[in-house]
Amino acid sequence: MTESVPVREDPSGVTGVGQGPQVVSTSEGVDVIGGPLLNYRRTSNQQTGQPIWHGSVLIVTTPGQQNPQLVLSPAGAVDQSAGHVRFSVEARTFHGEKLYEDRKRAFWRFIVEAPFQQFESRWNYNIDGLVYVDRKKHDKPQNFVIPAASQSMRIMFHSCNGFSVGTDVDAWSGPALWNDVLRMHEQKPFHVMIGGGDQIYNDGVRVDGPLKEWTAIHNPHKRRDYPFGEKMRADCDEYYFNNYVKWYGQRPFSTANGQIPQVNIWDDHDIIDGFGSYTDHFMKCAVFRGIGGVAHKYYLLFQHHLAPPKSTYTTDAPVTTNVGEKGTTPADPVQLDNTFVMTDDIGDPSYLLGHKPGPYVEERSRSIYCQLGARIAFAGIDARTERTRHQINYPETYKLLFDRLDKEYTANPDLKHLILLLGVPIAYPRLIWLENILQSPLIAPIKFLNKRFGFAGGFFNQFDGKVDLLDDLDDHYTARQHKAERRELIQLLQNFSKKFSARVTILGGDVHLGAVGRFYSNPKHQIPAEQDWRYIPNIISSAITNKPPPQAVANLLARRNKIHHLDHDTDETLLEIFDTDPGFNSKNERVATGLNNQMNGTAPSPTEKIEKKTSDKNHATMPSRNYAIITESALPPTNTLSAPGPQPGQAPSVNGSTVSTPPSKKDNPRHPIHVGEQGAGTSHPAASGLTPTGLCGPYGLDVALRVEISNSDREGRTDGYGFSIPGLVVNEALRDQGSRW
Template identity: 30%
Template sequence: MNPEKPNPYPSGPPPAYSAQPSAAHTDVYPAYPVQSYPPPFVNSGYPPTTASGAYPPVSYGGAPYGGAPYPVTPYPTAAEAATGQSMPSKKGQSGQVFGPYLRYVNMDVGNRMWFGSILVLTSSPSPVTATVYSNLPGTSPLYVPSNVIDTHLQYTFHRIDLTLPMGDYPAMWTYSIDALSEQTFNFHVASVHDRNWRFAFYSCSGFSNSVSKEERERLGGVGALWKDVLSLHRENGKEFHVMLGGGDQIYGDPIWKELDGLKAWLQIKGKENRRNAPWTPELEFAVSSFYFNMYTSHFATPHLREALASIPSIFQIDDHDIFDGYGSYPEYLQHSQYFQNIGRIAWRFYLLFQQHTTMRLAALGGPHAREFISPNGQTFHFVKLLGPSVALFGPDTRSERTPMQILSPQSYNLLFQTLRTLPPTIKHVIAMLAVPIVYPRLKAPETLLTHFGKTKRSANNAVNEIGKGLGSVAGSAGRLLGKVGLKVDAQQWEAETKGTIDDVLGNVKKGLGKSGLMSGVISQFGEVDLLDDLIDHWTHPNHTPERTALITRLQAHASQTRTRISFISGDVHCAGVGRFFTPTNPTDPTLMYQFIASAIVNIPPPKGVLKMLHSSAKQLDFGNGVKEEMLDMFPKDVDGKTLKDQKLIGRRNWGVGCVVGDELHVVIRVEGTQTGVCVPFGPIVVPPVV
């Protein structure tokens, strides 16, 4: 940002990870047992573990946790800010201000309306008003007051609901917030019948615990590729109407490392003792402050904060928005009081910062939102229109997750019922799935040994490298396995290579924690009969029946409605394109493209893991004449050199989608040899169903 200009993006305090309230803090927490807190993720794949009780009333618009500010650490230096920390805070007319964060809700073609919202947080309870006006002649400014949707400590969450007319011409809208003095922000709205919507899509907008401060600085911090997003957005005719965050908008993994109360819980011996350890007011405060500070700091990083204020967002939850691997842990951990309460609090702040709502408000729904809490009250799904010819299908694949399911039957039914209500003008349905549904399977460990060797040292390296390549869940775990002292016996490694991956890593399971910090828990019990990194994938044997059912159902919908289904995903820290198709009729309704853009911030897996994945990326028979495969999307590297392995590329990246007539064009932008400067690959042209 130009240093001569005032900073229009006041930033939040840096994360203050204190396990105890400050002495000045006077909040009074009711001593509710865990069953009295409304847990957000009661995974239906598990039996209930506590008696149902009356939830305490929730205050909306009041101050459920009033009192003095929580303690904060000193603001970071400019050098620290370059690594992804927040910039020094600014104050507006309403005291300290966080935001604005701009969100796309939906559109109504028939009534020619665009719906969105702006979220602003202030340290003053004073009302907030937005002034909104367009560049089209004959329009008058709109003055929109805010609604208070929640509070945290002394901070008030103000949501400004936007209902804007869509005309026959595209418009640039400008808004200002009275709490932010004279700062203005712009965003773009397509004309009501414009099919040529442009959208950005990305995932993994943060760094894993294992990425050092020096490495973050070398990579240009959080904002390096966000600068590329903004650069393209500012080109005339290439403005984005919306951006799609496919999960891991924040990385909540440090919670296990920074909060003393959680570190103490990890040291408790005995499965039942750990499961039933009571939740305390101090933990409620510390965990709530952790997520609040994480969002206000991360969303204030340079370039990302500008994008959040000027490109309407659609966000989807994944594990790191809570903590690494949430939902794929065994039942005794997932239903412990600690996991459930952390999940509840993370869910609260996810809804507030990313969806501009609360569970109560989301459950009320609305005639145009097509956003809904599922029948079991635990998930946030959405179906949205991106112009008159494209719909976005966004199942919440984290909140109902267990080792045996990704979504409940009730959620599938609700989503498909909503898809059937889409207007007949829809030509494309884009399914946002946080984890790719088309992705290389891992081969038997013989293949791993081919790449990593058979010495004890190589075996240890292989375990670590495997973790890096399996996606966001395994990423942290694999990189930290060595740090927690796990050793793999080379003779055992060789002897077990005739079995499955689960067999080979049998002794590693005991210590395979999602962030490397949970490893003590799992190894202490020695009863985890799964590899949690693999469990997160659609192609894991536990999930393949559900995967088959979803694909079959989507293909039936495509055939019945003559709409093309495509997938956009992230999670795996590399880019690629896959597809389902019928060789005898390659453009029939079974053609479904999978676009993978990951990560826009986090580091890629090592070359050895990509090579291993390429060796598994063979064409497979899905059934009924349908094949699935990964495409040779990257014949050359960003420097023009020919690549031997062309299906996945291990560089930071993000994606661009554009509707051209009845076609969907997709480009993957990959970071080149210069930090933050991207090279486009594509487009892949997705035809309509004819």
């Protein structure tokens, strides 16, 4: 079908569809509604060998702005004592590109780049004439930090950055942990901030938003058949936009957004709770298809700084209901009335686009690959766009990812570590026994009473009438229907790790508690961790804002922390890293030092209520808000591009003659199985998140889980729990032997 909408050249130099609102701002400045938001995209190398940092900055303005400009200027070395702080570049001006504009707002993107220096460098950026529409906010130049060319990036990882419907936000002090993130960033800057999903919670759309009336329909069949017309689409569009502006503009989160470059994937709450994991016939209803399109639109704009599709699904425009194999929603003239959408956005090489649209979000998935400095690569799998109750990703998407990894690691032998981001944990206790109970005939009488009289209303979800907890369980990799897909993914990662002698570390969020899972070779193989390509830790950090589950749930999960067998050669279990609760010492005595009282400022008041969060037997799961800090175990020498050597006092590791003793069949693998896990917890050298330990060699990682002490502390002070991950050098004899296992 030929689109009956005009295509035009925008004054900002981009091609778009739709005429836009045809207004010109008379303001003397750039009237900003939201932002700036800073993203990291990738690293490239010039022919001269100098690496280039690529990123983007997004602002949301009133319509009619004319070609805003951003000035990026060098601000010197982070550590002035390092010397050689003279920059080889001057200030540069970058012109804005209009991604989208309608009657009420416009999205402008600045593609920025800067050369890596021989030292860790700070950069200032300023948007000419920026004036906030909300006059309570004040414009000030922003800054960010790029690592030295010889360094890998210092990483902050978070997930679940919002509140579930019904949470007493004030009782949980709002997004308090972002205060702690900024304190840590001020002491030792983060180079990148990885969002593991649920960067925003849009669930309120069904409680106090445009889906309230639809949600109130008790008959599931009537809800499935309910149309998603233009008015509902426009109302949902307005709701999602306003929710993003409100949440992303709230301090201290907004401060972090402008100073720490982000890389994000999404999860269900970025759309609505449980999206993708309800029954197939319900997920295909018009309302779910509609909000999937609207949420995807603003996910691209706010979280990726990309132009959205020309239109989103609505039952009033049949053309939008037939996406086709290319995964691009056709233009709807009604939606494009007084609207402009960029159409020549070439995206970025860091994105891996799925081959076909998802089943419910009818756009192609958008996974990510980029390099995080000298020796670390990052991959984030879009595990929401293609998700159904029975699959997480298409097989073609996994092939796309591993083909890219093979290409990148073949071309760059300096890459020694892969950080893989998944939306939910993958090394995590099984809950199949709970699934069996919730799906058993025992639940049927309660379900009948719920339908007839509303009995146990909170036990069942508001969408398809199923037990509410089931959509969360179906989301997990450990759910029975995802078992084969989970095993195949881990085996692909193990083969990749063995081929390139590259350690794999997995990040996961979603579950609202902290934990550390690990895959590792069955003790019968007697492979030390430093040579074990099956050793893959899973850092589970969740939530940075949402409230944690009750203590009883965390304790139950800890009791389910069995030793599981992925296959004949691979075991898995959680590491017992939580030697004590935050705010308590190893004797379970209350302490009032917070982060040793030196790192995070004033300690909590002695009268402040701090309760124990876990039972005395639970050292594996922590029901307290948290985030993670990930850095290399050893810093390279300054002012050099060469790989780092062993540091003074560093324990022998992959580059030395000594490695950790492999665990025996009688050992408890919930306890440390290599030198980097020895002493894991509050006393581990990595716990502060500030100083490299040198424990696991130059290619290892230090990890700190920063855990909230008290949710009534509005400063969000934390205690740290640390461990280290060894680099990997596969023993050739083991490699050959392993091929026969």
